[in-house]
Amino acid sequence: MPRRSRTSHALGIGATAVVALALAAPPALAGPAAAPDPLPALVAGQDTAAPQLVTGLSEPAVGSPADAARAHLAAHADRYHVDPGELAEVGSESTADGRRTVRFEQRHDGVPVFGAQYLVHLTGEGAGQRVESVGGKYFTGLTAPTTATVPAATLRELALGSVQDPKARAAATAEDHGLVVLPDGAGRLAQRFTVHAADPATGGPAAREVFVDATVGVVALAYDTRAPLPAGGTDQRAAAAPAADGLEPATGTAPDARGNSAKVNIARLPDGSYQLTDLTRPAAITTYDAGGRDEMDFGGGIPADLPPAHSPGPDFPASAGTSGATDASVNAGIVYDFYHDRFGRNGLDGKGGAITSVVNVTQDGAPYANAYWDGKKMVYGSGGPNYYPFSAALDIAGHEMTHGVISNTADLAGMGQAGAMNEGIADYFGNAIEVTARGMSMNDPAAALLGESKCRTGTPQACADRRMDDHRTTVDDYLGGTVDNGGQHLNATIFSGALWDVRRTLDPLTADRVVYRALTAYLTPLDDFVAGRNAALAAGRDLGLSHAQLRTVAAAFDAHGIKPGWESRIGMDSRTLARNLSYSMAPPAAGGGHWVAMAPAPDPVKGTGGGNSSTTTALYTGSTTGRGTPVRLSPDDGRYHSWPATDGTNAVWKAIGNTAQDHSRELLTAPLSGAGPVRSLFLAPGQEPGNAQISGGDIAFTVNDFAAGRTGIRLSHDGAPAVELPLAAGHHPDDLTLKDGYLAWTESWQDGQQRVTAPTVYSIAAGKVTAQYTAHAAPGAAASTASSARLAGGRLLWLDTPNGAGTRSSLRSGALDGSGVNEVLSADSPNAPTRYSNLAASDQAVTYRVDSTKPAGGWTNAALPKLWQLPTGGGTPQRLSCDRGGQDQPAADQGTRVVWLDSTPGRTDLVVRDRAAGTC
Known part of the structure; x- marks a missing residue:
């Protein structure tokens, strides 16, 4: 779907x-190799x-x-x-x-x-x-504090601020789950929230797990989920079957979604009527007909005024079929029996807990073509003219109910490889349940298809959502990036395909038992594909599989590229400078043949954060050639160090205090050689520095004065104390850029009903603004927005984005004396920058990110964000790198050399290329 x-x-x-x-046998005595x-x-x-x-x-x-x-x-x-x-x-x-x-x-x-x-x-x-x-997973060396120092109200506001759409953010709520330690390096203390908001794209309910650093006050981790709203008030009740008191088991008939009559287990109420509650198993199975209500109505449970699907007599009306209620009840029983008969499991929670389904939900008044497990119950869309109710597909019901089993066992996190295994195992059992119940052969072409029976028209192959025989592998097909929570659905068939091959090769019952034991006895929430492979092998050994059978299991994972070190076998045309930085939101800096980046302490090169350091994060620097050993730049003072800038000789960055005694926001500078002292540039109570830039003896930065409610610009010239530059009242600076005696920024202010943005140039020698290019709208048109100002090649570059029109921006260039503007690249050009993309510019080349909308055929590596480069003076853009995963946060070094954050291998690495790759 x-x-x-x-x-x-x-x-x-x-x-x-x-x-x-x-041990190797002596050559003369060696027989066939074991x-x-x-x-x-x-x-x-x-x-x-x-x-x-x-x-x-x-x-x-x-x-x-x-x-x-x-x-x-x-x-x-x-x-x-x-x-x-x-x-x-x-x-x-x-x-x-x-x-x-x-x-x-x-x-x-x-x-x-x-x-x-x-x-x-x-x-x-x-x-x-x-x-x-x-x-x-047990993490040694954790030294993170366990007492929050950021006020609870601030943490909540930061969690709500992770919702980017202003309208959705205004109505968002945050459910507080308390403190957790994120096992990153020495650990990060975070407050965990589930943020509920409306999806700006669909208007339907959305949820996001947000972890806010409780000592620094920044979002440390966030990923989308489908958690239910907390039940509350008098209009909601938990997603559980009604008490069996007063209900008597009964049988009846009901039409299914395709008009066939089905025998159903039902319950007789004291008044002689009947409801769709199956009491024949320890876990009561109850089905509710939403009657076309919006799915938003079921975020917190079952509305108090909605009874289970109901009938005056034991023979249910046609609405039980058209709504999908009959199929949901019957299929839930089939799924329960599969888990009980095959593994001895008593329901989704293993304890006989109630199994609840809601069918016939809509979205914004339209048919809803989807289904999901929300952490407490199954919710099935009404389908519509092209689809049957989604509960009518047994593999879909099995898939969603298996999510319930997963959440009560390994609880695989809904992101990255763990999320892909979560979806892959749900795919596997959804199909295994259908194949078993239908008596299908594993060689049946439809056996590997998921959701193929939900369409009213078309072939099963065209209707299927996924197919586990698509032969996808890690090395050829793994999608790395931020799309789909790190590819939790997109990479699912890499893992489920291996499991399905095991089921085809071994007998199905043995394969099912292996996968179930791997899930319930070996997997943990943050496991990756290789851990999943080892879990299956360990489970097979527990179940007494022969050595040959275990080799068969291993061969299936091998065929899908799931083996130790698979990430290193992905073809990449970039050089890796630092592995597993983890912080994709923190851009690196580069210049003069050196890079500076934030990473978990102590060693980003080996990818081994942790140790005994109590620093939340540290800054490292190294050569952009990849030669030599990177060194730690920031002191081990227990603070959070990030947002660096460098000119290749020195670096400047911000340090944030993260203890109850230290809430400081300090600007620091130090030579990249590590030989000189770390020097303080700015520290003032109630004021926060940011946007720091450095060039030779000049350092510029902004200061946000919270008490005054204004942001100003400070400039330190040739090592002198920083002075504030004049800025008109109500004007706000952003995007500072500093180079060769010039400082530039994007200045914005309110002009009546219109927000004005203006790339602005300041000559340090002259002590005045020498150019300001105000973005004026054409008559009757919406104003455009300027952003990402960069000094390069003796000119000022910036992006110009028409407000409310399209997703692309023009790349413009202005003279430093204000004498004119050139259009370097039109927004209408192929591969023009994505709106508000960050620019990286040297005197020779400018690099930018291009985002893609979801292709009609689904996400591919080619559609993930990619970096493009063209000459600073203009020309034809070329792909910077053919790395297939997501590419972000470019930083220009010198010439055409660029470093960036790359997620191709399924983690966030700092990589570099010396020149554009051209056409990929």
């Missing part, structure tokens, strides 16, 4: 190091001393499963590097063959660590109980 980027669990498109030892074990006994953790996975154990464990697990970890502290005192039990899973998995969550000084879960697997009973494997 059509993807909606705001939904993480809607069906529609919305590197660990392996340690192993081996196939290597597909699962090493030890898989080392990434950025932590705690191992990701330890298998092949058989060690005594006495006591209750939780007590035995803790005692085992404590007894082998030198093996696991885990403090049992930091673990809180959050769940357990048992199997019919006597295996038990205890799932712990890591707590740092009592604060939950986001995504950090460690699991201990036991077998046997009583004195014969033994530990057979251990693993998960």
Whole structure:
């Protein structure tokens, strides 16, 4: 079904190091080479001393499963590097063959660590109980504080501010989930919110998980989800079946969406009428007919005035079919039975909790062609003229209900590779349930199609949302970038395709058990594809698969490129300067053959943040040639260091205090050599510096005076104390740029009903403004907006974006003396800059980002944001790099050399190219 980027669990498109030892036989005695074990006994953790996975154990464990697990970890502290005192039990899973998995969550000084879960697997009973494997995510070296220093009201406002659309932001609400530690380097203390707002593109409900740094006051992490609104007031009730008191199990008939009569399990009410509640299983299954209500009405639960689908007699009316209620109820029973009969699971939560579906919802008065799990219930769209109600497709019902199983087990995060595995496992079981229930062969062409039966017309192949036999691989097809929460839907079939190949190769029952055990016993919220591979192999070993069968499982993952180190095998034409920076919102700086970038402390080159440093972030600098060892530029003073600028000799940046005693905002400067002292440029209570720029002996920056409600410009010339430049009242400066004795900025002010923006040039030697190019609108037209001012090639460059017209901007160039403007590149030109794109300019070349709208056929790597370059004086734009993933935040060094943040390998790396690649 059509993807909606705001939904993480809607069906529609919305590197660990392996340690192993081996012995080689003497050549004269060697027989046929034994196939290597597909699962090493030890898989080392990434950025932590705690191992990701330890298998092949058989060690005594006495006591209750939780007590035995803790005692085992404590007894082998030198093996696991885990403090049992930091673990809180959050769940357990048992199997019919006597295996038990205890799932712990890591707590740092009592604060939950986001995504950090460690699991201990036991077998046997009583004195014969033994530990057979251990693993998960446990982060050693966390030193983050656990007390928020930013006021709670400020944190909430920052969370709400993550909603970019002003209208949606005005009506947004933020649900507070308390403090968590983000396991990034030494850790970041954050307040977690679920922000609910209307999607500006569709008007429907949207939700976003937002983590606001509680000591600095910046958004540290955010991703879209589909969390329900908190139930409240008297008009909502939780998404649970009504109490069974007074209801009697009964049977009846009801038409399905295609007009066929179906037998249904129903409940008889005391007044003799009936409702669509199936009481034949421990988990009561109840279906509500929204009657065409908007999906927004169900964000917080079931409206109090809406009863379950109802009938005066046991034979339900035609509306039960046209609404999709019959199919939702019957399919929910099929899904329950699959999980119960195959794995012994009692419902989505494993505890017999109620299973609730809402059908026949609309969106803005129109048919809604989608379905989703919102964390509590299934919500199915009404379909419309081209689709049956979405509950009518069994694989869609299985997919959405499997999200419920996932959220109650591994709880895979809805972003990046973890999100893709979340969607991929839901795809796998959705199809496995349908194939099993329909008695289909795995060789049936439709077996691998998801959602192929929802269309009223057309072929199954054309109707399917995804297909697990699309043969996508990590190396050829992985989409890296910010689109779709890091590709959670777009990369799903890379993982589900491997699982589906396992099901085709092994017998389906064995494959299903392997995938289910991997999900419930091995996967944790932040796992990646390789961890998913190892989880499947470990699960297979637990279930007694032969060595040959395990090799078959490994071969399926190999065929889809899911193997250790796959990221390094992606073809890239850029050089990597620093790996896994994590902070895609923080632009790097470059100049004079050097780069400066923010990264987790202490080592961005090896991608190993963490250690004993308490600094939230640090600045590093290195050569843009990639030679030499990058060095840390910022002091280890417990502050947040970011927003750098450099001229290739010195750097200037902002440091933010992040303790209860230190809320400072200070501007610092230091030589890139690391040989000189770090010097303070500006520090004043109630005032915040920003927009810092440096060129030779000159440093310029803005100062936001909160008490006065104004922003001014300060300039330090040849090392002298900074002085404030004159600026008219009500005028606001932004986009500072400094080069060769000139300072420029974008100046804005209100002129009646019109907001005016003007690229402005200031001569330091003359001490005055020498040019100001006011963006005036043509008669009757909306004003244009100037942005991204850059000094380069003896001229001023900027973007000119027509307000309310199109998505592209013109690139313009103005003389420093105000004598005239040239259009370097028209907004109508092919590959013109995206509106408000950030520019990077040297005297020889200007580089900019081009965003794409979602293609009709779905997102591809080619459609992700890319960087383009053309001569500063004008010419034909060329692709800067053919790296296939998302490209952002360019910084010009010298000549045509540019550094930028690249997400091609599924993480945020700092990379460089010396010249444009041309045509890709």
